[in-house]
Amino acid sequence: MNAAPRPLLLIGAGKMGGAMLTGWLDRNMAADGVIIVEPNPATRADWQGRAGVSVYHSADEIADTVIPGTVILAVKPQMMDDALAPLQRFVGPETAFLSIAAGKTIAYFEQHLAADAAIIRAMPNTPSAVGRGITAYCTNAAVSAAQASAGAALLAAVGEVVVVDSEALIDAVTAVSGSGPAYVFYLIETLADAGASAGLPAELAMQLAHATVCGSGELARLSDQPASQLRINVTSPGGTTQAALEVLMDPDTGLQPLMRRAVAAAEQRARELAG
Numbered sequence: 001m002n003a004a005p006r007p008l009l010l011i012g013a014g015k016m017g018g019a020m021l022t023g024w025l026d027r028n029m030a031a032d033g034v035i036i037v038e039p040n041p042a043t044r045a046d047w048q049g050r051a052g053v054s055v056y057h058s059a060d061e062i063a064d065t066v067i068p069g070t071v072i073l074a075v076k077p078q079m080m081d082d083a084l085a086p087l088q089r090f091v092g093p094e095t096a097f098l099s100i101a102a103g104k105t106i107a108y109f110e111q112h113l114a115a116d117a118a119i120i121r122a123m124p125n126t127p128s129a130v131g132r133g134i135t136a137y138c139t140n141a142a143v144s145a146a147q148a149s150a151g152a153a154l155l156a157a158v159g160e161v162v163v164v165d166s167e168a169l170i171d172a173v174t175a176v177s178g179s180g181p182a183y184v185f186y187l188i189e190t191l192a193d194a195g196a197s198a199g200l201p202a203e204l205a206m207q208l209a210h211a212t213v214c215g216s217g218e219l220a221r222l223s224d225q226p227a228s229q230l231r232i233n234v235t236s237p238g239g240t241t242q243a244a245l246e247v248l249m250d251p252d253t254g255l256q257p258l259m260r261r262a263v264a265a266a267e268q269r270a271r272e273l274a275g
């Protein structure tokens, strides 16, 4: 007879943890296999109403007999020290710890949990809140293949999942997809601003910019053509788009050198924050 699957322990059911939890339950994960630790009374109350899910104020309240399969660490990085203190007792061969906290390294978790704890470090992004995120993850040597694929399956509840071989790449991932949504939102703002400068009413300029960026993203997602080809498809020789792209694609002052600088600055900052 198969043993019952190990429960999932979610530490922090805020924006990100809550989005993941919604994704898991929407995908028919058994609610009675989910244990939440959440000190925020309002957030706790939201989940206490969900049949089957166990909700605790602190991990100290969880019965000694509980051995989670995966512990998802979804608290703010500055709360992590406190969150980990009562979790050391869960370290063991059957339990993997999956962190989505920005800047918290595998070495940090090994130090706070145990040197041989199984650690999965993941970097999701905010579109995860609508199930359209992308998460990159890496693992330490203590994570088994089965634990890694179980972790990846959990992350897949909120979007695409990719694995990176080296933890050193997580800073670059953070700079591209972690922070990337802000670059895209800023693109909406600047396109709207440029439209207003060209004489459009501000509200109309924002509506046009917003729909253009969202629609283009959707087209890129659904099309089997690469972004470069989709761009070429819009660009008639000698037309309006080409005139704009000559500015945007200027090798010295265009978007490419600017984006490289922006991503390099984010990567550098991610490295500093990780210590």
Ligand SMILES: NC(=O)c1ccc[n+]([C@@H]2O[C@H](COP(=O)([O-])OP(=O)(O)OC[C@H]3O[C@@H](n4cnc5c(N)ncnc54)[C@H](OP(=O)(O)O)[C@@H]3O)[C@@H](O)[C@H]2O)c1
Binding pocket: 011, 012, 013, 014, 015, 016, 017, 037, 038, 039, 040, 041, 043, 074, 075, 076, 077, 079, 082, 083, 084, 100, 101, 102, 123, 124, 125, 126, 178
């Ligand atoms: N949001 C994003 O776009 C994003 C993207 C990538 C990665 N992340 C990572 O995801 C993590 C969570 O971010 P978030 O935006 O979801 O934060 P959040 O909304 O503040 O959620 C964190 C939750 O954890 C609770 N909490 C605090 N201390 C705890 C403890 N000791 N044990 C259990 N729960 C505790 C918080 O309660 P209180 O409200 O009472 O503090 C809050 O409800 C962060 O580490 C962040 O770096 C977030």
